[in-house]
Amino acid sequence: MPAQKKKLNRACLVVFSGGQDSTTCLHWALNTFTSVEGVFFDYGQRHKSEVLAAQAIAWRVKIPLRLFRLDFFRELKGNALTDSSIAISSETGPMGLPNTFVPGRNLVFLTHAAAYAYTKGIHDIVTGLCQTDYSGYPDCRIDTLKALQKSLHLGLGWPERHGVLRLIAPLMFKTKAESVRLAQKWGAMDSLALSHTCYEGSVPPCGKCPACLLRAKGFSEAGMADPLLTRLG
Numbered sequence: 001m002p003a004q005k006k007k008l009n010r011a012c013l014v015v016f017s018g019g020q021d022s023t024t025c026l027h028w029a030l031n032t033f034t035s036v037e038g039v040f041f042d043y044g045q046r047h048k049s050e051v052l053a054a055q056a057i058a059w060r061v062k063i064p065l066r067l068f069r070l071d072f073f074r075e076l077k078g079n080a081l082t083d084s085s086i087a088i089s090s091e092t093g094p095m096g097l098p099n100t101f102v103p104g105r106n107l108v109f110l111t112h113a114a115a116y117a118y119t120k121g122i123h124d125i126v127t128g129l130c131q132t133d134y135s136g137y138p139d140c141r142i143d144t145l146k147a148l149q150k151s152l153h154l155g156l157g158w159p160e161r162h163g164v165l166r167l168i169a170p171l172m173f174k175t176k177a178e179s180v181r182l183a184q185k186w187g188a189m190d191s192l193a194l195s196h197t198c199y200e201g202s203v204p205p206c207g208k209c210p211a212c213l214l215r216a217k218g219f220s221e222a223g224m225a226d227p228l229l230t231r232l233g
């Protein structure tokens with residue numbers, strides 16, 4: 001058996017959506033930290049499939065998962081993920097982004113996660129953000145993440161002796177195919193069988209929306225079957 005990597009003897013908080021990338025990152029965290037907790041944001045998603053997937057996976061890997069409601073995005077409208085009157089489309093709008101872009105979502109999630117982590121004395125926050133192979137969302141870029149990390153560290157007044165606040169994105173520069181291979185390496189496949197990606201909220205997934213297509217492309221390029229599709233047969 002290969003030697004086990006020594007884990008960091010502290011806790012981390014995973015921003016967990018029950019989707020493919022955050023599930024893969026959750027398993028990276030389980031391999032890296034001695035203690036792992038999750039946080040899920042209910043921001044008015046079109047469907048309940050995400051929270052059900054997140055809870056099933058958290059239960060499977062035996063981590064505590066805290067749910068918070070963020071009603072602001074529910075009221076914001078204007079994007080296809082929180083406004084069911086808008087059909088999901090990968091066509092870019094006047095701002096040059098698809099209508100699935102929820103403005104500020106990841107900035108708000110990470111800021112709330114950092115505030116929650118602060119109350120628990122946790123200074124490592126793990127996110128599935130990835131700037132490769134993505135839909136061009138500006139809040140998924142490394143520059144955004146680094147700037148936010150600095151803002152949060154300063155804004156929370158985190159004492160250096162307690163460690164630097166870190167926003168960690170293990171998949172930031174990985175293609176979807178590389179993410180699939182890492183998921184296997186990190187032991188995430190059984191959890192991915194319970195994950196949810198489809199923008200339409202369909203179970204089994206619709207196979208046609210941009211999120212389903214991107215997921216399928218990753219598994220196809222990695223030469224592996226998607227355990228979610230295998231499970232649902």
Ligand SMILES: [Zn+2]
Binds near residue numbers: 197200
């Ligand atoms: Zn879909």
